Amino acid sequence: MLIVLTHLPADGLKFEHQYEADELDLSQHEFDLPQPPLINGRFTNLGQEMRVKGSLRATLAAICDRCLETVTLPLAADFDLYYLPATAHSDKAGETELLERDLDVSYYQHDRIDVDELVLEQLELGLPARILCTEECKGLCQQCGTNLNVESCQCSAPTDPRWQALADLKS
Ligand SMILES: [Zn+2]
Ligand SMILES: [Zn+2]
DSSP, rough: OOEEEEGTTTTOOOEEEEETTSSSOOOSSSEEEEEEEEEEEEEEESSSSSEEEEEEEEEEEOOOTTTEEEEEEEEEEEEEEEEOEEETTOOOHHHHHHOOOOOEEEEEEETTTEEEHHHHHHHHHHOSSSSOOSOOOOBBTTTTOBBBOOOOOOSOOOOOOHHHHHHHHHH
């Protein structure tokens, strides 16, 4: 979804969009969207900069880092973003000021903002750094690949050298 900024009403533009299942290009992302995003918010023209404030809801599906099972992650995020025109002669002073105010700054081109990009960025930010099905996930056996959450295997656990040193002391 593209928002054309030249058509923006003076008092801003409220928007809401329920994405369809295949509407976003997820080829560059390591998650799926079993429940596509619902986004709503408002564009405000602040002269040089554009402000986009709103919220986003979706359910993501990603792969557990340890056992490779699919994990479902509900996401609800609020965002408050500022956009500057990405022109060659861009207003460095305006940019510095925004950065000094510690605001999230992005850039737009040709008087339009791609809301899909915004959504994908927010979804990416909403993903935890480490994706785990549960905190206690036992992962896969490094030798035979058995999912240790489901069953155990006959492989001997690799010995941690620190424990081995203790065992040596006791014997
Ligand atoms: Zn797991
Ligand atoms: Zn094993």
